[in-house]
Amino acid sequence: STLGGFSSFDDCGIYKINDEKSIIQTLDFFTPIVDDPYLFGQISAANSLSDIYAMGGTPLFALNITAFPSEKISLDVLSEILQGGIDKCNSINVPILGGHTIKDDIPKYGLAVTGLIDNNSIIKNNTAKKGDDIILTKPIGSGIISTAIKKQLAKKSTIQQAIDTMNTLNDKASGIMKKYHVNACTDVTGFGLLGHLNEMCKGSNLSATISYKNVPLIPETEKFANNGIIPGGTKSNLKFLNNVLLFSDSIRESQKLILADAQTSGGLLISCDESDSKKILNELNIKAEFTSKIIGKFKDKEKYNIYCKE
Numbered sequence: 001s002t003l004g005g006f007s008s009f010d011d012c013g014i015y016k017i018n019d020e021k022s023i024i025q026t027l028d029f030f031t032p033i034v035d036d037p038y039l040f041g042q043i044s045a046a047n048s049l050s051d052i053y054a055m056g057g058t059p060l061f062a063l064n065i066t067a068f069p070s071e072k073i074s075l076d077v078l079s080e081i082l083q084g085g086i087d088k089c090n091s092i093n094v095p096i097l098g099g100h101t102i103k104d105d106i107p108k109y110g111l112a113v114t115g116l117i118d119n120n121s122i123i124k125n126n127t128a129k130k131g132d133d134i135i136l137t138k139p140i141g142s143g144i145i146s147t148a149i150k151k152q153l154a155k156k157s158t159i160q161q162a163i164d165t166m167n168t169l170n171d172k173a174s175g176i177m178k179k180y181h182v183n184a185c186t187d188v189t190g191f192g193l194l195g196h197l198n199e200m201c202k203g204s205n206l207s208a209t210i211s212y213k214n215v216p217l218i219p220e221t222e223k224f225a226n227n228g229i230i231p232g233g234t235k236s237n238l239k240f241l242n243n244v245l246l247f248s249d250s251i252r253e254s255q256k257l258i259l260a261d262a263q264t265s266g267g268l269l270i271s272c273d274e275s276d277s278k279k280i281l282n283e284l285n286i287k288a289e290f291t292s293k294i295i296g297k298f299k300d301k302e303k304y305n306i307y308c309k310e
């Protein structure tokens, strides 16, 4: 029977196999966000695995889902994309058992990932509690920086940091989170920080307060956002959320867009009691790759889902 399913918008579908264990299943694929095909394969695989980690599960195996214009682009490029995915999965001993490729004008790649989880340790995205601290485990801005890279505006060091952010698995952060009591978690991807936080708010019937200055950013994100370097998906994310957000007057339009920036393979958004958050944060900041921050709190449901102050 299903424990998750489409009634909530959780990161993975859940299928209970017995009293102890469930299968969790996710699928993600997208068009290239970097020029290097091997790197694209790695990043896309990291992104696809992320939903399993957000739930606190263990990935078991994966299948490729690929579209490729084999008449226009050399098949060597396809091999490099697939090798990127294989190597990313090999790094955590997850075999890719097969998959399917279709001919299409624009390359697309990703994975269907199957994971395993204990029924009593499933971390859902709709079970945050009033008073919880909200932790974010990776900096945001990868959508804005990717757009700047396409326009050849980003510094080499910025490009490297954006790539590192997208190419890093959430396995370490997830492993640390599982050692403590966490009420809810999701990963920050295409809907941006505000979009995924809004899903947690709706599902948990709570509102959240966040502080812009506490949100970790990839360098140069503010500079590019101020100059109007904003992906289309980011603009539509913010527009879509218009009715559920309340910003302090001091928050600029470019800052709103940063908070809504569509992420690829973003960090975990963890909701946990105040008594646990400092311990989790401390261990994340010692053992995980990026600086994690407490960005806000959940509170009783009010008129707006998310209140954002400076």
Ligand code: CO
Pocket: 010, 011, 050, 051, 054, 186, 187, 188, 189
């Ligand atoms: Co997700």
Ligand code: CO
Pocket: 011, 026, 027, 028, 051, 189
């Ligand atoms: Co997903």
Ligand code: CO
Pocket: 099, 100, 101
């Ligand atoms: Co087939």
